[in-house]
Amino acid sequence: MELAWRIPIDCELREDTTKWAPPAGVVERSKAGYQFCRLVTLGTRVAGTRSLLLSPGPWAVTFLRRDGRVAFPSRSPELWACLVGGGHVAPEVVSSQPNLRNAPPTPANDSTAAKVAVIGQGYVGLPIAMRAVEVGFDVVGYERDNERVKRLQDGRSYVEDVSDATITAAHKSGRYRPTTDLADCSGFDVAVITVPTPLREGVPDLSYIEDATRELAPLVRPGSTVVLESTTYPGTTEELLAPILAAGSGMVPGRDFRLGYSPERIDPGNHTWDLHNTPKVVSGIDAASLTSVQEFYAALVESVVPVSSPKVAELVKLLENTFRHVNIALVNELAMFASDLDVDVWEAIDAASTKPFGFMMFTPGPGVGGHCLPVDPSYLSWKVKRALGASFRFVELANDVNDHMPDYVARRITALLNCDRKAVNGSRILVLGLTYKRNSGDARESPGPVLCDRLAALGAEVRAVDPHLADGKFPSAIARAELSAEELRAADVVVVATDHDAFDWDLVVGQARRVFDTRHRVARRPNVEYL
Numbered sequence: 001m002e003l004a005w006r007i008p009i010d011c012e013l014r015e016d017t018t019k020w021a022p023p024a025g026v027v028e029r030s031k032a033g034y035q036f037c038r039l040v041t042l043g044t045r046v047a048g049t050r051s052l053l054l055s056p057g058p059w060a061v062t063f064l065r066r067d068g069r070v071a072f073p074s075r076s077p078e079l080w081a082c083l084v085g086g087g088h089v090a091p092e093v094v095s096s097q098p099n100l101r102n103a104p105p106t107p108a109n110d111s112t113a114a115k116v117a118v119i120g121q122g123y124v125g126l127p128i129a130m131r132a133v134e135v136g137f138d139v140v141g142y143e144r145d146n147e148r149v150k151r152l153q154d155g156r157s158y159v160e161d162v163s164d165a166t167i168t169a170a171h172k173s174g175r176y177r178p179t180t181d182l183a184d185c186s187g188f189d190v191a192v193i194t195v196p197t198p199l200r201e202g203v204p205d206l207s208y209i210e211d212a213t214r215e216l217a218p219l220v221r222p223g224s225t226v227v228l229e230s231t232t233y234p235g236t237t238e239e240l241l242a243p244i245l246a247a248g249s250g251m252v253p254g255r256d257f258r259l260g261y262s263p264e265r266i267d268p269g270n271h272t273w274d275l276h277n278t279p280k281v282v283s284g285i286d287a288a289s290l291t292s293v294q295e296f297y298a299a300l301v302e303s304v305v306p307v308s309s310p311k312v313a314e315l316v317k318l319l320e321n322t323f324r325h326v327n328i329a330l331v332n333e334l335a336m337f338a339s340d341l342d343v344d345v346w347e348a349i350d351a352a353s354t355k356p357f358g359f360m361m362f363t364p365g366p367g368v369g370g371h372c373l374p375v376d377p378s379y380l381s382w383k384v385k386r387a388l389g390a391s392f393r394f395v396e397l398a399n400d401v402n403d404h405m406p407d408y409v410a411r412r413i414t415a416l417l418n419c420d421r422k423a424v425n426g427s428r429i430l431v432l433g434l435t436y437k438r439n440s441g442d443a444r445e446s447p448g449p450v451l452c453d454r455l456a457a458l459g460a461e462v463r464a465v466d467p468h469l470a471d472g473k474f475p476s477a478i479a480r481a482e483l484s485a486e487e488l489r490a491a492d493v494v495v496v497a498t499d500h501d502a503f504d505w506d507l508v509v510g511q512a513r514r515v516f517d518t519r520h521r522v523a524r525r526p527n528v529e530y531l
Ligand SMILES: NC(=O)c1ccc[n+]([C@@H]2O[C@H](COP(=O)([O-])OP(=O)(O)OC[C@H]3O[C@@H](n4cnc5c(N)ncnc54)[C@H](O)[C@@H]3O)[C@@H](O)[C@H]2O)c1
Pocket: 119, 120, 121, 122, 123, 124, 125, 142, 143, 144, 145, 148, 194, 195, 196, 197, 208, 211, 212, 215, 229, 230, 231, 232, 264, 265, 266, 267, 268, 371, 372
């Protein structure tokens, strides 16, 4: 049976257009005040009218309302079923429902903006929630942690890349609600899951994803879209999420609601590439899901990169981070050998990076940290081991090299003290920077605190400075210091573990007796030694 629906669209269609398929990101402003945020359709304009004739196929329509809010036509059940159904609504089902055939169905109901539930308001979830508010969605930020929700309700951010002003503006828009109450998510059109995926004794711990999915499942409605953003191994969306959502909702993923995966590529502290202008990889478990996920992200970011399946999208994220992890391990090992060979590895790296092709610069350091590099590659090697019984040797080698960097740095500090006829035991060592990267407030898995532990275990009196760590986040086992001339002069060695811009580097090299710089941040002086 041939299906076609006539959809009256309250906007002007270009006279010369018969088929609509504008590329992602194209925004058409209509005289009626609507904007086509994106229209992917097999629809044919009905000559002389403001109607589209839509036939079955993978298409979807997203509207922006006059006031900038996004209005999926989801609040109009007939139209939504019609729009999202495409080729996936069987003719029998369609014809059994009044209004769907014998068009025209009702136009998009624009009385309510589409509702987005972001599960987890952390480093990933909060920026997504803020961006979704900014482009016009109604956003619920569902978060388990009471403290975090209280701070968000007070307009106080705990994520460096999201300012207090952004949260306040989100509140002012009336379209952001941080909450610990799951019921606030009900009626969502799109849910984005951004919960942690740690390792527990070297094994992927997907319990946060499982819990969040189980909680969300009863709230899934026909036509809703669920997207996972947490980093995980290939197969998670289809093998873990889909069955939990099916069981909890009583519906079939793909047929009744949409499901996909889109890896987060956020780089905390990067002011050039942010959520908005970094291309976003998107996927769905079937064509309709892909379209829906793609439509959602097309409203948030400048460009989306569709891939053929969630497995591919899941692998993309692990590939990106494994690539980084392995290359950092390579320069770390090189730095150790170069030091023994008495060659300046930093100068070599700088010179190599003048090659305009075939080389990408990575720099050595005291180890890797954060939520991604120490964790993500192990998700991949675990999956390879489990599914294929094989060892992912590059990942294991990189883990080995990077994990031992704090020990290597401690050995170099020992050697440095030796030059002054001093033992580590009893020496005072000042460590600058404990977070895993410059200008970040994230000390998770960071090598700085590990280095402090190693030195303290050898008997050193270790003190550390990190202006980016609030008191609650500063490791309690380490004595906290402020950067001052007295503090620098009192140390036998000052170690640059993280090169925050906030540090006064002239003061550091001017006052410290000896500086061991693992980041090549300070100027070369007789009292400075580099990793
Ligand atoms: N931080 C990054 O730079 C980064 C970058 C890319 C990808 N990722 C990935 O994104 C995911 C999230 O990372 P993150 O850094 O945002 O973690 P995070 O710990 O900062 O935030 C996760 C939040 O989820 C909350 N949460 C946990 N279970 C919940 C539940 N059932 N319901 C509601 N809230 C829940 C936690 O309380 C926490 O606030 C991880 O898989 C991580 O690997 C992180």
